[in-house]
Amino acid sequence: MDTRIGDQKGSPEMAPKRVSESVTSQTGTTCTPARDVVYIKVHKTASSTLQNIFYRFGDEKDLTFMLPANGFYVEGVDKFKPSGVLKPPPGKQYNILANHARFFYEDFKKIMPADTKFVTLIREAASHFSSVYSYRVLKRLYKVELEGFSLNPKFYFEKYDLNRKGRVYGGRDPELYDLGFDKKDMNSSTKVDNYIKFLDKKMDLVLLTEYFFESVILLKDLMCWDLQTIVHLNSKIRVPLGKEKGANTLQTNSTKADALTNRLNKWNDGDFKMYDHFNRTLWKKIEAYGRDRMESEIAELKDLTQRYEDECMSGIKVRDISYWSGPIGLKEYVIRKGKEQNMTCKRLGMSEPEFVDYLQKKHKTRLQG
Numbered sequence: 001m002d003t004r005i006g007d008q009k010g011s012p013e014m015a016p017k018r019v020s021e022s023v024t025s026q027t028g029t030t031c032t033p034a035r036d037v038v039y040i041k042v043h044k045t046a047s048s049t050l051q052n053i054f055y056r057f058g059d060e061k062d063l064t065f066m067l068p069a070n071g072f073y074v075e076g077v078d079k080f081k082p083s084g085v086l087k088p089p090p091g092k093q094y095n096i097l098a099n100h101a102r103f104f105y106e107d108f109k110k111i112m113p114a115d116t117k118f119v120t121l122i123r124e125a126a127s128h129f130s131s132v133y134s135y136r137v138l139k140r141l142y143k144v145e146l147e148g149f150s151l152n153p154k155f156y157f158e159k160y161d162l163n164r165k166g167r168v169y170g171g172r173d174p175e176l177y178d179l180g181f182d183k184k185d186m187n188s189s190t191k192v193d194n195y196i197k198f199l200d201k202k203m204d205l206v207l208l209t210e211y212f213f214e215s216v217i218l219l220k221d222l223m224c225w226d227l228q229t230i231v232h233l234n235s236k237i238r239v240p241l242g243k244e245k246g247a248n249t250l251q252t253n254s255t256k257a258d259a260l261t262n263r264l265n266k267w268n269d270g271d272f273k274m275y276d277h278f279n280r281t282l283w284k285k286i287e288a289y290g291r292d293r294m295e296s297e298i299a300e301l302k303d304l305t306q307r308y309e310d311e312c313m314s315g316i317k318v319r320d321i322s323y324w325s326g327p328i329g330l331k332e333y334v335i336r337k338g339k340e341q342n343m344t345c346k347r348l349g350m351s352e353p354e355f356v357d358y359l360q361k362k363h364k365t366r367l368q369g
């Protein structure tokens with residue numbers, strides 16, 4: 001396999017493969033890379049790390065993204081709002097949705113090509129909730145720190161959140177909410193169970209944050225992609241700033257932390273159940289894929305990623321987001337001098353806001369013909 005870190009403008013052997021080119025796997029089977037995908041980007045699940053993979057793939061191949069007309073969110077709280085997204089260029093159909101959007105299966109199914117794959121990424125419930133609580137500074141909404149909230153979540157939820165309407169939500173079972181489940185039904189275990197069954201039927205793959213490497217290898221297999229496509233650098237890694245270090249984050253290795261985790265899991269019992277279900281299905285898929293094969297591909301992916309990082313990046317910087325999200329920053333990458341025009345490096349190093357802005361501009365240029 002040619003793993004040179006190329007630039008689209010470089011010599012032919014360095015150019016990324018055309019979409020229609022087939023890929024031969026290590027087991028010798030041949031397939032044609034899929035290019036139509038709806039990725040439901042659930043908040044705080046490492047979703048930006050995964051999004052960068054879809055963005056790079058689609059941008060390299062000049063595919064058509066379903067992009068918000070403004071900002072990062074595909075609008076629609078109860079139903080999809082077509083006016084909130086940029087239209088496809090004349091004669092084109094959308095290929096990829098990889099922005100935050102609630103899961104409106106029927107609407108997306110109608111607009112996307114027939115062979116579209118549906119995928120999502122979810123995270124273990126308690127650490128997810130704690131990440132959401134910190135990032136969205138939910139102590140401002142609930143007027144209490146995470147620990148206090150966890151002692152009586154129903155009270156705070158019903159007082160401050162139940163009747164609020166909005167795309168962004170962190171009250172109870174936020175992952176199920178992003179995946180389209182109605183927050184008023186969170187109390188019904190039958191409805192939760194049925195919704196998990198529905199997701200199981202509609203999703204071609206549910207990735208798990210905690211097994212990110214295994215998950216992206218399965219994604220590669222589902223999409224018939226090569227290893228380069230799933231190289232990734234981690235995005236939105238929180239860096240505490242100032243003296244509030246550690247506030248509202250889930251500490252590990254203490255009885256107090258275990259008790260908090262248990263309370264958060266209990267409160268988010270829908271997300272907990274959903275994770276448990278898809279944890280089992282993921283491991284079945286890993287077994288079917290072959291553990292040895294999985295391990296060796298993960299090792300190869302890690303090596304390759306390290307090569308990309310060494311060749312493209314000279315270090316990291318911290319984007320201060322304390323103006324809205326409390327005293328935290330997000331880790332971002334600094335492109336090595338001389339690599340600024342190398343599209344492979346540029347795409348890999350772009351943060352979500354930079355990439356969305358770049359894709360929106362590119363899309364609008366295509367709309368003008």
Ligand SMILES: Nc1ncnc2c1ncn2[C@@H]1O[C@H](COP(=O)(O)OS(=O)(=O)O)[C@@H](OP(=O)(O)O)[C@H]1O
Nearest residue numbers: 043044045046047048049131212234235236237238
């Ligand atoms: N590869 C990989 N594996 C495991 N965890 C990872 C990975 N990449 C990012 N992260 C963690 O994901 C959190 C950010 O999630 P998102 O990118 O979904 O955030 S956002 O919704 O787009 O704001 C954030 O978690 P918290 O620090 O707990 O908030 C990141 O540290």
